[in-house]
Amino acid sequence: MMKARLFSTLLLLGIVLAGASLTRSVSKVPLVGIDRGYQPVQPIAYSHRLHAGELAIPCLYCHGGAEKSRRAGIPSASICMNCHRFVSATIGAIREEDARAQEEKRNPKTIVSAELAKLYSAQGLDGELQPSAEHAVTPIAWKRVHSIPDFVAFDHRPHVAAEIECQSCHGAIETMDRVRQEATLSMGWCVQCHREMTGRTEAGKPVDPPLDCATCHY
């Protein structure tokens, strides 16, 4: 009987504490299905800060699906190879090798950074970017960061057409080394924007965002 009373007391205490934390800040209690802040480790440590931030490559260069399809898409390795056929390591590492080669009076070797080696290996290429039997062709399985349930049909195209900044939903992606989910991606979050952004977008495009259920749910 004592044990039961103790158990009940603890349970009650738990409930009170949970309630208190809820009232303190709703946003900080993770609700079911909300993955804000999710930041998985990716198979290749690709940096958006470097590519989108420092090098200022337009988002649509890699995620071109955003204006052609419902999905923005993850770029194929062949898109990476447009540049990385020539750029196989950081400029610092290449200069270092150049200097060392001059010192040792030899031709500089191809320097491949550890992360790009993974990209080449996935395509069955060796350190000299030549096809090699040692490296099996294996597609790159990225970890999905932004994910919405199957009963939601989100379409990138109207948002691109309305010139909504990618950052409005994906956060300051150009500052992230590893991508993190910034928005809640909850329905309330979607609808808030659809309610507030009437008339014109920040870019000055006239918009009339729909609020019908069947805009996303079908």
Next chain:
Amino acid sequence: MRQGGKTGRTATEGPGLHRRDFLRMTGFAIGATATVGCSRGKEREVVPYLVAPEEVVPGRAYWYATVCGACPAGCGALAKALDGRPVKLEGNPGHPISGGGLCAIGQASVLSLYDSQRLRAPLRKRERSDWLSVDTELAAEFDRLASEGGRVRFLTDSTLGPSERAAIERFLSRYSDSRLVSYDPLSLSAIADSHEQTHGRRVLPRYRLERARVIVSIGADFLGGWVSPVEHTRAYQAGRRLDESTKTPFSHHIQLESRMTLTGSNADRRIPIPPGSAAMILAQLADRVARHTGAIPPWSTSPSAPLDGSTIEEIVRRLLGAHDHHALVLCGENDVVAQRLTNYINELLGAYGSGSNMGTIDLHQPSRQRVGSDAELLELWRELQDGTVDALLVRGVNPVFDLPFGEALAPLLDDLGLVVSFADRIDETAQHAHFVCPEPHFLESWGDSEAILGIAALRQPVLRVLGHTRPLLESIATWSGLFASAREQIRAHWRSMVFPRAKGSADFEASWNKALHDGWIDVGADEEQDSRFDAAAVTTPDPSEEAAPGEFIAELTPSSTLFDGRHAHNPWLLELPDPIAKTTWDNFASIAVSTARALGIEDGDEIQIHDDAGTTLSLPALVQPGQHARTVAIPLGWGRAGTERFADVGPQWLEGKPTVDAGGRVGTNAAPLITAHSAGLSFRARRVKIERTGRKRELACTQRHHTLTVPAGLARAGHEKRPIVREMTLENLRHASHAASDHGAHGHPSLYADHPKSPHHWGMVIDLSRCTGCSSCVVSCQAENNIPVVGRDEVSRSREMHWMRIDRYYSGEGENVDAVHMPMLCQHCDNAPCENVCPVQATVQSAEGLNQQVYNRCVGTRYCANNCPYKVRRFNWFDYPREDRLQNLVLNPDVTVRSRGVMEKCSLCVQRIQETKAAAKIGGRAIEDGQIIPACAQSCPAGAIVFGDMNDPKSRLSLLKRDPRHYTVLEELGIKPVVGYLAKVRNRTERAGSNERA
């Protein structure tokens, strides 16, 4: 539960679980679930292409023109490929045969692609083998046959493309004694045979129904299972236009038939005739027509007269009075005597045309859709019985199943030196084959087709072959030692044989690309051939002996859903209600109303059908209005081997019953009742007796489900019959300002203010005059919207999930009935009764007039379905989608797969609306009228369904909404449905039937 001790309870104190324990456990469970639920579930991966194919954007649909391979009709199809796999087939609007329509069978054939029971590798003596060993052995075997003068026969149906035909002929030329034998299980051989006798050319003419002003069909179900249903439906409706702008003539269609066919149900006049009397009636008709036109009939004594004088005079008057002599007589009998008489009448009527006058029958560009020869087949059968065949190759047909002598054929195949089957599964014939060399599905392989002479069409693969199947072209090339890929072979054949026939174009590559893009090219007809009519060949039939009382004629009919049985493994088609009988998951023996009454038979009674030869079949009975009293009609194509697999389709629960009986098959094969006589196969000749077995075999029939009729006793006096389908005569429509709608009569005031709908107000109009009831929309909707298959038991509990159903209404009694087909789907009412009763607002009105169903909000109270006057809402009683990974590849990723406990219904293909809007937005365009086509409207061969924006006064929809024939169903309820109907118009003088019943 704690045991022992002073405070403990013993089991004798009460039930095992106490209230407090229960509460504690529940609390813990909820807490645990909440904690676990907060954390992110399994990590999801995205795997992009390594090297993306050019122009392929993930998530975007690509359409490829191809030729439907579901039957020999050769309709043009567009395959929607999404992320590397086809998910939907639609009609190719630019195709000259099908013109944008695609039938239910064609629509469903995409599901067969993902059938897990298709063979993935060749078989040798029923054991899995590989191509190398099979090829080695077969090449040696064929070399031996060639050197030893082996007798080789190749058995196919009419589906052969020109390249395949050429390749087979080349392959067979190696043997001194070889022959290509083609037959069709649903044979129409007599039409071609009769033309050989009367016109000197063995051709199946192309019937141009769009030119016919009067059509008299004697048992030809041209809108159903006859030569080319999509082509004929489109042409038939092209000759029956009611647009205000074009005052085109409206054809008059008389159907004489002994059972209720889809065609008969659409006729202006339907005359029930005794089974087997077609030839006699044709002789009588020919005699009368000859007398009227002043021709001298090739017989001296007038044939006997099965039809009464006034009826035949009426038919003759109509035929001869046809505008510009555009009359057409069709005969559905596979009987050369009857077909010769048909040719004679058509010749007298000028239907074959002359000079510049285009006739209703085209011999210049004849059809190749069903030109198999019964005579060739029977010759082969004799050879097999005599043992004078050494090797048999079987492709596209299943003779052990679909021929009356199939049972006798099977042991002969076992004794044969070599039998090679190209079947895609171990079917009845493949069971007796030494080698099975499976072919890929038509969506996986290259192919060509020339279903109508001069219309050369290409088939292209839409995905890589699943497994290790190989096209026929490659198989026989390998065995001849000249391997070339199917594509190379087709290109070579087109370059040398097909392309040179197209006059005017010089560049092969350009016309090849055009054929690939458009799906077809015009290569012109053969040079004009002289085809003089030879009246001497025409003879009158021998008077058929009267059947003894109590005897019936078994009429074997094509299955409306399975064709000749080749689609018996397709669950969409098995669950598609028969357009007339509305049965699913079984075939039946239909008997006339009067016969049923006389014999005391009811729907679902098992009856035994036996003939003098000792053939006995047991089938569930179906009482069919409109059928002649002496007919017993049985659909063919059911009862295929391997359909035992469907026993556990649908949910498995306590009260669930299996879809097939223990160890049984889906349906019963009626092929043993086909008669094979010296002239060919006859489907309407067998005299049978029927008797009740006393057992019940309830048919899963959807006719009484979701009915709009008010139960007797609940209706207000004078309102027992609701005017759901409305009919009028052509005369009424043209000469009186007759409106179908009774607006104003029901001007209900509303408590609510009108909700303005902007920028669009979507709506739909369905023309009941154009709808033939073919049900292609039902399957198209199923494919587009991921509608699950629920199985026979669930269907019999009114739980079929089809968002679109076709209600069939009869008016009249006994043999003389009219039928109207009414597609019924969510009517998207502006004042929707379902919306008011939903406690969680899971169904709400959109700003554009759609009645939206939000699955993630629905809690499954089912109030909405109860309050829907049209009964179009469907509830997921179970988790219907099955864990079949291969089959699930057919699911449309643009539409949610619904889970258990959720209500669903037609969304007017909102995913297509959204897709068009998104594409228009990014392109900076406005949406044009006709750009959004829902799945049902796209597939309709008759063009009966029009979708559009009611806010645009110039849209085609708005035009139709103003048509005097327009009305809405149950408009007296004041719920303002946006789906409207156009009244059914029949070209007859008497008043249209008005007392319809469900």
